[in-house]
Amino acid sequence: MGGATVVDVLGRAAVVDVQGRTAVVYVQGRAAVVNAQGRTAVVDVQGRTAVVDVQGRTTVVDGQVRTVVVDVAHVSP
Numbered sequence: 001m002g003g004a005t006v007v008d009v010l011g012r013a014a015v016v017d018v019q020g021r022t023a024v025v026y027v028q029g030r031a032a033v034v035n036a037q038g039r040t041a042v043v044d045v046q047g048r049t050a051v052v053d054v055q056g057r058t059t060v061v062d063g064q065v066r067t068v069v070v071d072v073a074h075v076s077p
Helices: none
Strands: 004-009 012-017 022-027 030-035 040-045 048-053 058-062
Touching: none
Parallel strands: none
Antiparallel strands: 004 012, 012 022, 022 030, 030 040, 040 048, 048 058
């Protein structure tokens, strides 16, 4: 798959590209895209979008996202 890994655990699908350090996780219809290179996380939960930039410590939240937790260190291989 060109360096990509697909993991399905209890109905939760995760697609991880080790080369690009990109992780796409779908949990019960909720999508989270994490790019470890730019330390950028885009989280879409029930139509609510949150963009978190760990380097610049910038958070942009659209809607009423109550909690967004991103640990980019665990994304990198």
